[in-house]
Amino acid sequence: MSGKPPSLKRIGLPWPELNDGLAYKDVVSSFSSSSELTTVSDFYSTKYKSSAPLLGWIQRIQNGQIQIDGEVVKDHNTLLRRGSKLVYHRLPWKEPDTPYSLEVLYEDNDLIALNKPSGLQVLPGGLFQQRTLLTQLQWCFSKKDSSTGARESHPVPVHRLGRGTSGILLCAKTKLAKTKLASYFAEGTSLVGFGNLDQECGTGRKISKIYRALADGIVEEDEVVIKQPIGVVRYPGVAKGLYVASSEGKPALSKVAVLERNMQRNCTLVKVEIQSGRPHQIRIHLAYMGHPLVGDPLYVAGGKPKCFDPDAVDSAFAEDGGYRRPNQAVPGDCGYHLHAHQVELPNLLNLNKVVKVVAPLPPILQTSSEAEENGFSSCKLS
Structure with missing residues (x-):
């Protein structure tokens, strides 16, 4: 068997207090309705319903956590069009205590x-x-x-x-x-x-x-x-x-x-x-x-x-x-x-x-x- 024998060599660095948050990107490709329009709150609450309820997504939008084509939007009734580029910024948070070594x-x-x-x-x-x-x-x-x-x-x-x-x-x-x-x-x-x-x-x-x-x-x-x-x-x-x-x-x-x-x-x-x-x-x-x-x-x-x-x-x-x-x-x-x-x-x-x-x-x-x-x-x- 090649390689290093088992030893007490360890790797691992302490965790920072908060993580860096996350950015989720989407491109609007199609709509279920014939009008080819939907609101930003409907889009997220439908596609990511396991992440948050409708009221939760409205709260995130009002917090300024959603961008459409590079611009922050705070109106949850903002209409989307085919090709719109969306970014949801999940805010940094403290993750539960976790070993690192x-x-x-x-x-x-x-x-x-x-x-x-x-x-x-x-x-x-x-x-x-x-x-x-x-x-x-x-x-x-x-x-x-x-x-x-x-x-x-x-x-x-x-x-x-x-x-x-x-x-x-x-x-x-x-x-x-x-x-x-x-x-x-x-x-x-x-x-x-x-x-x-x-x-x-x-x-x-x-x-x-x-x-x-x-x-x-x-x-x-x-x-x-x-x-x-x-x-x-x-x-x-x-x-x-x-x-x-x-x-x-x-x-x-x-x-x-x-x-x-x-x-x-x-x-x-x-x-x-x-x-x-x-x-x-x-x-x-x-x-x-x-x-x-x-x-x-x-x-x-x-x-x-x-x-x-x-x-x-x-x-x-x-x-x-x-x-x-x-x-x-x-x-x-x-x-x-x-x-x-x-x-x-x-x-x-x-x-x-x-x-x-x-x-x-x-x-x-x-x-x-x-x-x-x-x-x-x-x-x-x-």
């Missing part, structure tokens, strides 16, 4: 593997537009390029981990690496549901992904294979819908192995190898089998969210005109214990060699013997 687990000319802390979002979305792992990568490598004079290299994540999930995140440093890694992940998911069990469970797979998780209750079976499909349902506060266990969903497969049962704390430490990459797959699959992750604020037994009304919408909106955060839990909420512990994949330059990356385990996800060896208490929960 990243441990480098492995690095070569094509790949960098990072140990993502729980609480750090991978890509921009929702309240987190700057405080993301992607931003730290851009800051770090832009600084490195300017100081060395080397050709610019901007690593990008090739898969995702939930905000509350910690552990290994693979990032490609070249276009070729990005293409290869994306194909490896897609290939693994495509095998599930269309072959025999041996093929689905890893034969010939190029990437092996092993997680540690702390599940609620006592898992009786030593090994379990979960093949529950995962689909999407409407859910307040999640514009593209919430992933849940669904017979109408897409194939997904997880292999669960019990590492240790804690009768006193009524929880089970498990190792999970996923053969597909559906969003929130491990959280959903363990909940589906009746053992949701300890501390998971969203998924409960059965692989569905806690009781909610998919048609409920909070009519109030926040200071910037957008919808308030829903009362129900959302996928990005933290509190559960899930860690991407080990990844194996071919060396991108020599497919006969294997790159193995291991992320140190949080104390709560170590077995009693591992915790004793590392000098930690074996108590799983405080």
Whole structure:
């Protein structure tokens, strides 16, 4: 295996108090009405209805946050015409407290593997537009390029981990690496549901992904294979819908192995190898089998969210005109214990060699013997 060995090398810069805000650009191409005219408030409240209600968009317009063809407009009844160029300026805001320090687990000319802390979002979305792992990568490598004079290299994540999930995140440093890694992940998911069990469970797979998780209750079976499909349902506060266990969903497969049962704390430490990459797959699959992750604020037994009304919408909106955060839990909420512990994949330059990356385990996800060896208490929960 080539590349730098695991070390305590870290990257990451502290976050500024406020982010830079955002600018969303649009060009009016067509109208639904025969009159070929619509108002600026109708345009935004129709196209971006998941961002803010009509009254919220009117508030943003009156704040001077909308430009039409380079001019600020404050009258929400201003008419648009085909070809009008619009810019919505989202005001800077303080994003929630977020960790920023990243441990480098492995690095070569094509790949960098990072140990993502729980609480750090991978890509921009929702309240987190700057405080993301992607931003730290851009800051770090832009600084490195300017100081060395080397050709610019901007690593990008090739898969995702939930905000509350910690552990290994693979990032490609070249276009070729990005293409290869994306194909490896897609290939693994495509095998599930269309072959025999041996093929689905890893034969010939190029990437092996092993997680540690702390599940609620006592898992009786030593090994379990979960093949529950995962689909999407409407859910307040999640514009593209919430992933849940669904017979109408897409194939997904997880292999669960019990590492240790804690009768006193009524929880089970498990190792999970996923053969597909559906969003929130491990959280959903363990909940589906009746053992949701300890501390998971969203998924409960059965692989569905806690009781909610998919048609409920909070009519109030926040200071910037957008919808308030829903009362129900959302996928990005933290509190559960899930860690991407080990990844194996071919060396991108020599497919006969294997790159193995291991992320140190949080104390709560170590077995009693591992915790004793590392000098930690074996108590799983405080």
